[in-house]
Amino acid sequence: MGVIVQKFGGTSVANAERIHRASRRAIEARDRGNKVVVVVSAMGDTTDDLLDLAQQVCTFGDQPYNPPKRELDQLLATGEQVTIALMAMALHAQGAPAISFTGGQIGLVTDDAFSKARIKSINHERINKELDAGQIVIVAGFQGITPEGDFTTLGRGGSNATLVALGAVLNADVCENYTDVDGIYTADPRIVKNARKIDKISYDEMLELSSVGASVLQTRAVEFAKKYNVPIEVRNSQNNNPGTWIVAETPNMEHIVVSGVALKKELVRVLLKNVPDKPGVAANIFTTIAAAKIVVDDIIQNTQEDNTANVSFTVERGDLADIKPIVEHLTEELGGNTQASYQDGLAKVSAVGVGMRTHTGVAERMFKALADAKVNIQNITTSEIKISCIISAEQGPLAVQAVHDAFGLEKAG
Numbered sequence: 001m002g003v004i005v006q007k008f009g010g011t012s013v014a015n016a017e018r019i020h021r022a023s024r025r026a027i028e029a030r031d032r033g034n035k036v037v038v039v040v041s042a043m044g045d046t047t048d049d050l051l052d053l054a055q056q057v058c059t060f061g062d063q064p065y066n067p068p069k070r071e072l073d074q075l076l077a078t079g080e081q082v083t084i085a086l087m088a089m090a091l092h093a094q095g096a097p098a099i100s101f102t103g104g105q106i107g108l109v110t111d112d113a114f115s116k117a118r119i120k121s122i123n124h125e126r127i128n129k130e131l132d133a134g135q136i137v138i139v140a141g142f143q144g145i146t147p148e149g150d151f152t153t154l155g156r157g158g159s160n161a162t163l164v165a166l167g168a169v170l171n172a173d174v175c176e177n178y179t180d181v182d183g184i185y186t187a188d189p190r191i192v193k194n195a196r197k198i199d200k201i202s203y204d205e206m207l208e209l210s211s212v213g214a215s216v217l218q219t220r221a222v223e224f225a226k227k228y229n230v231p232i233e234v235r236n237s238q239n240n241n242p243g244t245w246i247v248a249e250t251p252n253m254e255h256i257v258v259s260g261v262a263l264k265k266e267l268v269r270v271l272l273k274n275v276p277d278k279p280g281v282a283a284n285i286f287t288t289i290a291a292a293k294i295v296v297d298d299i300i301q302n303t304q305e306d307n308t309a310n311v312s313f314t315v316e317r318g319d320l321a322d323i324k325p326i327v328e329h330l331t332e333e334l335g336g337n338t339q340a341s342y343q344d345g346l347a348k349v350s351a352v353g354v355g356m357r358t359h360t361g362v363a364e365r366m367f368k369a370l371a372d373a374k375v376n377i378q379n380i381t382t383s384e385i386k387i388s389c390i391i392s393a394e395q396g397p398l399a400v401q402a403v404h405d406a407f408g409l410e411k412a413g
Contacts, residue, residue: 002173007039007163011180012237014044023090035131039141041159042079069114077151080140098136103143110144113293117152157218168228178237183244186409194410202249212350213264257355258407266317267346274337277309347396350388369406
């Protein structure tokens with residue numbers, strides 16, 4: 001008897017009809033002789049509605065302020081609690097024994113980085129006990145608790161992290177991620193109309209695509225899957241079409257030079273001017289930012305003739321309110337003529353493929369495609385299997401289409 005962990009995103013459980021449809025998939029998996037765990041997100045736009053409500057409450061007079069992150073997590077965690085109970089009820093209504101748990105009830109322990117917590121451990125004894133008793137187990141995605149018992153959330157797409165973490169600790173045969181699309185595409189089909197569904201993609205490629213804007217899977221979910229070699233199938237909850245398998249790399253994957261193109265939107269560049277150019281300064285800057293659990297990218301340092309340097313990096317726009325006071329403190333600490341500025345309205349277009357390791361001319365094709373589309377490149381970063389360019393946000397869709405077409409990704413490899 002195998003173990004299957006299924007996850008249903010917000011659109012897949014948006015109403016009673018879809019909850020019953022998801023329930024039937026769980027029952028079908030059980031009827032094939034499997035033990036089944038189901039991870040669910042909040043229904044439809046519930047999380048966005050709760051965020052909007054929090055913002056309304058946090059606007060007093062003409063002075064809006066950011067809600068305390070601990071209290072925001074207390075609020076957001078309620079969304080999944082509604083869905084798990086309804087899913088369990090739907091399963092019971094269809095004659096299937098089921099039991100629902102919050103993240104805290106299964107001992108999913110995280111750190112205390114509210115709004116983007118990381119999973120530290122899961123106590124799977126309670127889940128195994130219920131599975132052995134024949135129950136379908138439903139677990140709230142996106143949430144956990146700190147060692148002190150405070151609710152935490154795992155960031156946007158955090159239900160995927162719950163899915164794969166459970167798959168790892170339960171030694172699942174497969175994690176099935178049900179969404180509102182048929183799988184992983186060569187680009188976002190909402191932007192690139194000729195995007196093609198990929199049948200199989202490696203963990204490394206998916207990891208890079210997730211980190212540069214592909215929203216189907218959270219980066220940490222892919223990290224879990226790679227570390228514990230848990231295969232994931234991304235499928236559409238509304239049909240029975242084959243999905244995309246995310247698996248360990250195989251030798252024949254390298255003949256595909258570029259597997260996908262992604263666009264990361266809503267980036268802000270932070271520029272620190274006239275930073276003292278001496279050992280330890282950069283370490284201090286990024287250690288301070290890391291302590292606030294803020295992810296930075298696209299770091300560039302340019303030295304000047306007066307023994308100073310300009311240091312720039314990008315952050316997501318959602319982190320701007322948190323990073324501004326940190327940067328202001330750093331400029332005061334560094335003293336002298338150090339100044340900070342912020343450039344909004346940026347995006348990042350990236351091409352990803354394990355074939356880059358063995359093929360030349362990839363960068364040239366990408367840069368020519370952007371030049372022909374009259375897209376200005378502001379800076380470039382690369383890894384072994386990725387090339388990324390910072391561009392203006394308004395040119396993002398044009399850039400993705402141009403790069404997608406340059407590599408002929410609409411055609412099967």
